[in-house]
Structures are given as C-alpha cells and as structure tokens.
Amino acid sequence: AKSMIETLGDPYTRFLTPNEYDSIAGLARGPSSETKTGGIGVYLCYETELKNSNKANGKNRTSVASVQENGPAEKSGIVSGDVILAVNSVNAEGLSLDAVASYLKGNSNERVTVAVERNGKTLEFEMKRETLSFAEVASKVVERKGQKVGVISIKTFNKETANDLKNAVIGLEKSGTKSFVIDLRHNPGGFFPGGIDSARIFLPPESTIVTVIDRNGISESYATADDWLP
Secondary structure: OOOHHHOOOOOOOOOHHHHHHHHHHHHHHHHHHHHOOOOOEEEEEEHHHHHOOOOOHHOOOEEEEEOOOOHHHHHHOOOOOOOEEOOOOOOOOOOOOHHHHHHOOOOOOOEEEEEEOOOOEEEEEEOOOOOOOOEEEEEEEEOOOOOEEHEEEEEOEEHHHHHHHHHHHHHHHOOOOOOOEOOOOOOOEEEEHHHHHHHHOOOOOEEEEEEEOOOOOOOOEEEOOOOOOO
C-alpha cells in the first residue's frame, strides 16, 4: 500500500498503519486523551523543517525539533537538531516521522538506545522511557525596560491548545502584562483547527485568518470571532 501511495508523488499523502494513525489522532486530541505510554520527551520534525538544515542523500530524515525539560532525552544529552538514525538498532532512515515516534514510545522504565547524527558525527544515547506529561502551552513574565512582557511558548497545536492559550493570556493580563511574545520555535504544526482557534484570540473580529484552496479551485476562508476573550 505504501508503494502505491508513493507513486502519487505527493509529499502530503501517505499511508498510515493503525499504530501510526492512533499516534497522530492522540496528538490532535491533546495530552488529556493520551494513553499512559512511556516516551523519551522529544518533539519530532523532518530535517528540512529545521533552520540551516541539509537534506541528506535526497532523504528527509526525522530530527529532534525540541526536547522536554528534564525529560529522558534532555538528561541523556539529546538536543534540538539531532537527526535520529536508529532506535534500538532499528534503522530510522527512510522511515516516516510517525514510524520513528512509534519506536521511541514503549513501556515506562524500559531502556531504549537512540543513535543520532550531530555535526557529521554519530552519537548514541541510552535512557529509560518515562510516562510524560507535555505542557503544550507554557507562559512566563519577563521584564523589558520596566515593562512586563508575557512570553507564551506553544509546542504544538491540538484541540486543547486554544483553550490553554486563552487561559495563559488571561493569567498574564491579571499579572499586569500589556504585550505578548508568541514563541513558535520548533513547533512542527499539528491540528489545523487548533491553530485557527489560537489565532482568533489575538486578531480583530471579522478578520480573515487564512484561505484554503483545494485542487478544484474551491476556496474556504476561516475568520475570527469576537467571543474568545472577556
């Protein structure tokens, strides 16, 4: 089936196994619906999505977009930008991002060895999987020239992102914040409606956020609403 899909030559069309589909569906629903599967605490993306990356040998390899603070990957030494070469001796080159993610997951406390490429060198890291709780939206207040600035980091978009973002904005405003910085670094994307709803929080009412045009030329526009913030 995968070979048939590849003949289409469309990078956005792919065949998913049941496990790969469940993984993507879980990310779209958000962490509240995730099963208690162990992991190493990394966000993945394709190599060409990283700044100043090179597409090696014509293959778009799976890379580490970012690591979770104090997660197994960070504690073992894996960093953003590492290209994943193998997981427990299973060659990751040529595998889809979802397939690599499925190999990284497993039972908590099980050991896993991850081989990565960094600056042309191959490195191996061994760690134990842990049951992790990802904070998709994190916020903090920083002082700049006597002004309070709210910094909100969004790691990925899912069904819960907009509500979490809304709560973060409300909390920062209560602390006296008057301006915001939205940090989307290493965000690989995710659930499209989650990104739309997040944009509605900041843009004026009746503003067009994005227009999608399908292969038949039929367009659909997504606009802002006026009831997201009190």
